[in-house]
Amino acid sequence: MSFYFFLAYFVELNCFKNQLQYTMSKNANIVEKEDVVIRFSGDSGDGMQLTGTQFSNTSALFGNDVSTFPDYPAEIRAPQGTVGGVSGFQLHFGHSEVNTPGDYADVLVAMNPAALKSNIIWAKKGGTIIINEDAFTEKNLVRAGYDFDPIEKYKRDYNFICAPISNLTKEALKDFEMDQKSILRTKNMFALGMVYWLFDRPLCYTEKFFEEKFRKKPQVVEANKLVLRAGFNFAETIEALPMHYKVAPAKIKSGTYRNISGNTATAWGLIAGAEKANLPLFCGSYPITPATEILHELAMRKDLGVKTFQAEDEIAGICTAIGAAFAGNLACTTTSGPGLALKTEASGLAVITELPLVIVNVQRGGPSTGLPTKTEQSDLLQALHGRSGEAPLVVIAASTPSNCFDYAFEASRIALEHMTPVILLTDGFLANGSEPWRIPKMESLPTINVPFATPEDENYLPYNRDPETLVRKWAIPGMKGLEHRIGGLEKMDKTGAVSYVPENHEVMTYLRDDKIKQVAQTIPELKIIGDEDADLLVIGWGGTYGHLYSAIKDIRKEGKKIAFVHFHYLWPLPKNTVELIGKFKKVVVCELNLGQLADHLRVNVPKLECEKFNKIQGQPFTIVELSEKFNQLLEEL
């Protein structure tokens, strides 16, 4: 049926062909490319996140290495057509290793003038821009703040493909008994179909996605599939697109792969931690952007016995988790910066009671409500020091979307084995970004040895410690003979009875501090990436890894020597931190904040002099700006 439909459709398409504006050759050439960056942009209701995700998944399933970066506003539906309401999704896929979502896009899809206005800065000069011509009305241009015709102005710098996407979508679905609004909602699939043709991607994965997602709404499935194919065929038919690209599958390590986002990886890492420790997982949490998907993902896993408690506020989120930890679960709470601030007092309670607890902070732009949907690394000092009193805890950070799994697991391990709260820092960029991930088998993960007290522990004292690790034993309520009381008041060494004895307070303060420092004995040492004998050392932490790594790789390709070290453990610091940093003539610490790791290192690495390279725009670094900075520093040496 659809074949005949398209025959008819083809004729109609030819009518539209004349309306197309394009600047490139009409012959579609096939070009092999190493890697490509695409950016989809439109109104926040235009479905750009779905479109981008579909392209990423298809490319990953096709065998490319992929990295993605959703860039969306905090408003769910900002006024239509305004720059404030533009939602973007950038993805980078390649034939070889891909470590970032890319700096600038080879192809930009702009569904309206506002999308073009706010995203054209991210398009490569000479790149292709696909626009929905139907949305480029005078009214919409004004709404986007244009007082000139952007296509006329920019057409020398970019290859514009102006497609009447709205009209063609309506035309494609004219026989469907659907209202205009629902019909137009599928126009993102038209754009996706065009881009699929451009990069020679199969449609089947997206078709399958719709079949599964709207199993109970066959009309919606058919409409989306039809529009997707219409876009694909349109691109083929008009021969308007400058190139037909091929990006061959990447050469990557053998194994089973899947695409995963940072938030899903975090949730799964926590469940894996609980499974390895043989404990139930409890998550007490309050929804907050950009951390909420962790709660969603955990709530789905009732099949594995995960208990999620959507609390009345951030404080109740952590407090229910502390209660669950006292009761013997692997407990976690998930949040973002402002939420971590609200959890401050209770995290101190977890420190003094020495209960295992994982606190996930998906960092966003701050202070206060700040930039809820944008990325930043400005909660490091809050995580390290944001509690009353001397309240040390373990702080670790993930570096890529899939690495969130490893560090959520590691956070669980440290919390349980060392009886301490652990703050895991991720960020908006990691949380929403995704990449293909070589799936680990559960058997390959280390076991977690929980220091349980048992009824055989005669004369159990809650604050008796292992002489080496200084870890106390965990007596779970329900166990006969181990009844004890803990709390937020200072406690007597060993017995845990309330104590105001001055010397005891000092003893306990040192014990709690030393216990955390002892964690350094169980974590890996820092490893240098790049040239050990370089003069310049680049230091990073957390979600900037991919950009830093790519910039270092580029610079080494030019034959210059440069070293890079990335911190996953922020407190305690790896054992060789001081020694390693001391080997280099020049050190630059790169962060998406005003230099919080640099300050932290200055306190802990004697006589450290370091440069800071900071960006506070709610956006990740670009490889270009990093390379420029490193080159400048190398020249200054």
Next chain:
Amino acid sequence: MEQVEYKLTAKDFKSDQENRWCPGCGDHAILNSIQKAMAELDIAREKIAVISGVGCSSRFPYYMNTYGFHSIHGRAAAIASGVKVANPDLAVWQISGDGDAMAIGGNHFIHAIRRNINMNMIIFNNEIYGLTKGQYSPTSPFGAVTKSSPFGTVEQPFHPGELVIGAQGKFFARSIDYNVKLTTDVCVKAAKHKGTSVVEILQNCVIYNDACHAALTDKEEKENRTIVLKHGEPMIFGKEKDKGLILDGMKLKIVTLASGGFTIDDLLVHDAHENNPGIHTMLANMRYPDYPVALGVIRQVSAVTYEESVVNQISKVKQTAKFKSMNDVLFSGNTWEVKDK
């Protein structure tokens, strides 16, 4: 709940910690009452978790030979919620004062009640902040002169029972510290009730708000100024058992039997199990001197508990679940193989 074979006594629940409450504080009597209630309930000590916030009353867990957690100000209800949901086999008792529960912890208090988590919340109401040395609390009467309101408060107090019912509360009882028998009795009933059971205990702060409930403890008059409600029994009170309550239009009215022309059959019969909270709210709100203050179990309605629903949902999902372990989840959905070339 697992029942132990041997009979426990109140003494079994006393810890070896030195009691630091002021001599004459109402808390001592409440501690005795709850230890008696626990003995009567005969639940093994290791199955009990006593959780408190911060304040004088929140020292409570230290004096109990059970599992205990003295947490931070206002958060006891949230922490206790976590304990119960994580391990529904534990008997959870949450101890708070009026400030801990209804000022700094107000949000957790109402939401725990709304969820109907099966635990006992014991609220020691002395209408003052004792541990910080005498500021007004959210239950201090309008105009109360305290250190932080030297010219009298200018704010209306909460009535705990009304707040509990407004938060969808299913169980509310009230007692007075000195009345060990009644406190023990309502605590046993609270513990046996499935769901969040709130017990407000009117408690005297001998230092900062002495005699705040004196009108209700006065030896001569207490029976005229309070009414102990019993499910299924007519609402009768007074030293001579000569007064009762009737419904007069939209409100409760005190009537006198015999001389007033009323008989016992005219009186309201207490129905704690009625789901409609109208009369329960009126009873909980009765204030001296306009009315006798209601004691005993005012409201006790059955409803499904939160943790029960959590457990049921998990077992229901598990029955038809595709995923049995994390490996199943990891390798689910769109995956692809990369082979060595």
